[in-house]
Amino acid sequence: MTRRHWQQVTPYLLLLPSTIFILIFFSYPMVESFALAFRADDGGWTLKHFEAMVTDVAFVPAVCTTLLLVVIIIPVQFVLALIMALLIQAKLKFSSIFLYIYSIPLGISELAAGIVWFALFTERGYLNSILINLGLLNTPFIFLSYQNTVWLISAVVLAEAWRATSIVMIILVAGLQSIPNEYLEAADVFGASPWDKVWRVILPLLKPSLQVALILRTILAFQVFAVVLAVTGRGLTLLAAEAYLWYNTYRNPNVAAALATLIMVLSIASTMIYLWGLRTPEEQSL
Amino acid sequence: MKSAALRRYLRRAFTYLLAIVVALWVLAPIYLLGVAAFSEQNAIYTFPKQFVASPFSTDTIAFFLRSTGVSKAITNSVIVALLTLFFTMLIGTPAGYAIARFLFRGRDAFRLLIVSTRAFPIVILSIPLAVSFIEWDLYDSVYSLALMHTALALPFTILTTSSVFASVPRDLEEAATTLGCNQFEAFLRVALPLALPGLAAAMLFTFVLSWNEVFAAVILTVRNRTLPALVLTVLDVSPTPYKFAGGFVMLAPSLVFMFFIRKYLFNLWGRVTK
Numbered sequence: 001m002t003r004r005h006w007q008q009v010t011p012y013l014l015l016l017p018s019t020i021f022i023l024i025f026f027s028y029p030m031v032e033s034f035a036l037a038f039r040a041d042d043g044g045w046t047l048k049h050f051e052a053m054v055t056d057v058a059f060v061p062a063v064c065t066t067l068l069l070v071v072i073i074i075p076v077q078f079v080l081a082l083i084m085a086l087l088i089q090a091k092l093k094f095s096s097i098f099l100y101i102y103s104i105p106l107g108i109s110e111l112a113a114g115i116v117w118f119a120l121f122t123e124r125g126y127l128n129s130i131l132i133n134l135g136l137l138n139t140p141f142i143f144l145s146y147q148n149t150v151w152l153i154s155a156v157v158l159a160e161a162w163r164a165t166s167i168v169m170i171i172l173v174a175g176l177q178s179i180p181n182e183y184l185e186a187a188d189v190f191g192a193s194p195w196d197k198v199w200r201v202i203l204p205l206l207k208p209s210l211q212v213a214l215i216l217r218t219i220l221a222f223q224v225f226a227v228v229l230a231v232t233g234r235g236l237t238l239l240a241a242e243a244y245l246w247y248n249t250y251r252n253p254n255v256a257a258a259l260a261t262l263i264m265v266l267s268i269a270s271t272m273i274y275l276w277g278l279r280t281p282e283e284q285s286l
Numbered sequence: 287m288k289s290a291a292l293r294r295y296l297r298r299a300f301t302y303l304l305a306i307v308v309a310l311w312v313l314a315p316i317y318l319l320g321v322a323a324f325s326e327q328n329a330i331y332t333f334p335k336q337f338v339a340s341p342f343s344t345d346t347i348a349f350f351l352r353s354t355g356v357s358k359a360i361t362n363s364v365i366v367a368l369l370t371l372f373f374t375m376l377i378g379t380p381a382g383y384a385i386a387r388f389l390f391r392g393r394d395a396f397r398l399l400i401v402s403t404r405a406f407p408i409v410i411l412s413i414p415l416a417v418s419f420i421e422w423d424l425y426d427s428v429y430s431l432a433l434m435h436t437a438l439a440l441p442f443t444i445l446t447t448s449s450v451f452a453s454v455p456r457d458l459e460e461a462a463t464t465l466g467c468n469q470f471e472a473f474l475r476v477a478l479p480l481a482l483p484g485l486a487a488a489m490l491f492t493f494v495l496s497w498n499e500v501f502a503a504v505i506l507t508v509r510n511r512t513l514p515a516l517v518l519t520v521l522d523v524s525p526t527p528y529k530f531a532g533g534f535v536m537l538a539p540s541l542v543f544m545f546f547i548r549k550y551l552f553n554l555w556g557r558v559t560k
Contacts, residue, residue, distance in 0.1 A: 010469075014384035015396060017377045018440060025411065025437035026403055032414035080308075087305045100548045101309045104316070107540025109498030111514045115533030116315045119322055122526075126318045129334035140333065162315060174552045194297075219405045226500045226518060230529075233522055240409050240501065247505055253417050260410045267407055 033264070036257035049254040053262070056255075058245075062237045069156060069238070070221045070270075076161045077217060078210070081168035086198070088169070089176045099173075106166035114230025117159035118144075121151075121231065144232060152235045159227050164220065168213045175209025176202070211278040218274070219267045239263055316537065323347055323534035327527045350531030359516040360535075362428055366503075366512055367496040369432035371489050374443040377436070379485070382447025383473065387456070404441040411437060412502040419506065426508045434506060435496040442495070443488055446550065450484030451477060487550035490543045497539060 040046035053059055084102050088095055105113065120126045121143045128140040143151045179202065187197045203210075225240035239259055247256035322330055324339040327346050350356060381400075385393065415434060419425040454477050462472040478485075503515035511519065517532045524532075 008390070011384040011388035011390040011393075014380035014388075018381040018444060019396070021377050021437070021440065022399065022403060025415075025433065026406060028418075029411045029414040032418060033410050036414055036417060083304070084308055087301065087308060090301050090305075092302060092305055096548070098305055098309060100545055101312050103548050103551055104312060104541060104544050106551070107494045107498070107544040108537045109500060109514055111500050111518055112498075112533045112536040115517075115529055116319045116537070119319050119530055119533070120315060124331070124333040124335070126335055126337075129337075132334045162312070170551045177552075216405050219407060223407050223409050223501065226514070229518065230521060243409055243413065244501065244504065247413055247416070253413055256413045260407070260413050263407055264410050267405075 030264075033257050033260055036254050037261045039254075049258040052252075052255050053246075053258045056242075058237050058242055062239050062242045065153070065236050066222060066224075066239045068153065069160070069224070070218060072153070072157050073160045073164075073221060074214070074217055076157065077165045077168055078213070080161060081165045081172055081213070082198075084165065084169040085172035085176055086202075088173050102169055103166045105163045106170070108163060110163065110224065110226035111230055113159055113163035114227040117155060117162070117227075118231050121155045144235060146235050149236075152232045155231050156228055156236065159231055160221075160224065163227065164217065167220075168217055171209050171213040171216070172206060175206045179205045207278055211274055214274050214278070215271050218270045222263050222266050222270075239266075316541070319530060319534050319537075322527075322530040330527045330530060346527045346531045347535065350528055350535060353528060355511065355516055356513070356532075359511050359513045362507075362510055363497055363512040363514070365428050366432045366435060367493045369429065370435040370439055370496040371492045373432060373436040374439045374492050375485070375489065378440050378443030379447050381444045383451050383477070385444070385448040386451035387459075400441045400444050404445070408438060408499070408501050412505040415502075416505050425506070426510050428510055431503060431506045431510075431512070432496070434502045435499055438499065438502070439492045439495050443492060446488040446491070447481070447485060450481045450488070453484070454480045484550060487547040490547050491550075494540055494543050498536070 037049055038045050038047070040048065088099050088102065092098065108116075118125070123140050123142050123144070127143070128137065131137040132140070142148070143155060145151070183201055183205070184197060187201050192200070223240045225238055225244060228236050228238050228241060239262065243256045243259040243263070246252050246259060318337070321337060321339045322335075323346055324342055324344065325336070325346060326341065326343045327349060329336065329343075330346065351360075381396075384390075385397065411434065415430075416425065419430050424430040458476050458480070459469075459472045462476045463469060467475065498514065499512075500514040500518055503512045504518055507515055513532075513536060517524075517529075517536065521529065
């Protein structure tokens with residue numbers, strides 16, 4: 001082959017290993033997942049695994065809790081992440097240290113984060129110690145009681161807001177860095193308050209970043225399970241936790257795959273909603 | 287005029303205050319878990335709890351590390367993370383380099399493929415793969431889990447390495463080829479050394495990703511548990527000191543690693559458009 005010929009082939013050769021790997025490790029399991037979820041033992045198609053999934057007593061609570069957590073956590077995270085991102089971009093001294101601190105949770109696993117918040121919320125934990133030291137309580141308050149769903153959910157929301165806001169912050173900072181300074185200066189010239197600047201200049205220009213962050217966070221939120229197990233024990237259940245139970249405890253990979261398929265459908269549906277709801281006139285790639 | 291200056295000064299002070307409050311929101315929970323992990327075991331059961339680890343003690347951590355299966359699980363976690371790092375670099379770096387350096391048909395399609403796999407639900411991958419791994423006799427091994435984690439980390443590796451290589455001036459490589467290097471030598475002697483800090487950050491991130499991953503780990507292993515998989519499976523039967531020390535051991539590496547990769551995080555997650 002000629003040198004010129006090589007030049008044309010090289011990029012494809014370089015991409016070949018990862019393309020093959022992705023085809024094997026993404027496409028194959030997807031197909032296999034559908035097969036597990038829809039195939040009967042005799043080789044025909046069936047919905048019985050979905051029936052088993054839906055009729056399980058834990059299914060409806062799992063769906064409700066999963067959706068409820070997504071609906072509560074995501075707005076909390078986005079407000080917090082926007083505050084963090086604006087602080088990082090505020091040209092403070094030590095901003096590199098603030099960036100480090102704010103991004104620490106990105107490196108913390110779901111499980112470890114769950115244990116951290118369990119340590120705070122448990123009956124003999126730090127939150128009760130603080131409240132008693134301040135004289136606000138005489139005896140420890142049981143936050144993580146099975147009967148007390150509101151507190152269970154609040155504790156999980158706090159844990160998730162603490163753990164998973166960093167990703168959103170990183171995406172928003174990158175978005176903020178791409179906003180030309182002239183726009184903000186122009187806003188200053190016209191006497192805009194900081195509030196107006198955020199609301200009228202920054203947020204509209206951040207739309208593509210917000211879209212990406214929303215898609216990622218929502219998809220990741222559908223997969224949450226270890227935080228909830230660590231903080232609430234079996235007090236709350238989620239779709240991914242049910243998939244884990246069906247696979248590990250009930251030894252039924254078919255129903256587990258049915259749950260995985262449901263999570264997949266929810267992920268795709270939410271992505272479509274965000275792509276449609278936050279569409280921008282020009283082409284904005286993901 | 288004076289009041290405008292005062293107002294600006296106050297606004298600045300408020301911004302610092304807010305930045306510090308947010309930093310405390312992140313750090314305080316970690317600090318408290320650290321206090322628990324570095325207290326004596328019986329101090330963990332006292333109530334109300336103390337807010338400094340006094341007397342400072344590694345007793346609880348040692349108890350955790352000596353517990354059944356923990357040292358093996360840590361070894362497994364490290365092996366899986368290192369294998370993942372090796373596989374992703376081996377497969378991902380060439381792809382990242384190709385995206386950064388070549389214009390070719392299908393480039394945008396490939397980028398889109400990578401970006402969309404970045405958010406792929408691990409739950410969907412793990413369960414069918416577990417079933418297949420059992421059939422293929424690959425189940426419950428650190429190698430198959432490392433392959434799974436490679437799938438998880440590969441999109442990040444490709445995106446980071448491509449932006450790292452894109453930041454290495456192309457002229458330098460061309461200069462090397464005019465001085466008699468072939469393209470591969472130019473890559474090896476010029477582009478690779480210059481890209482090394484960025485690649486190191488990508489490697490650290492991959493390590494953390496694999497070290498932290500729990501769903502696939504708990505589905506794909508039985509006897510060869512990684513640390514998060516082990517801690518998760520014994521969570522509801524383990525004593526409080528075990529949980530607290532385990533939590534701290536799991537999050538400690540990220541405290542160190544995030545420091546080194548903080549500047550590169552924007553490459554991992556930030557790029558919205560090319």
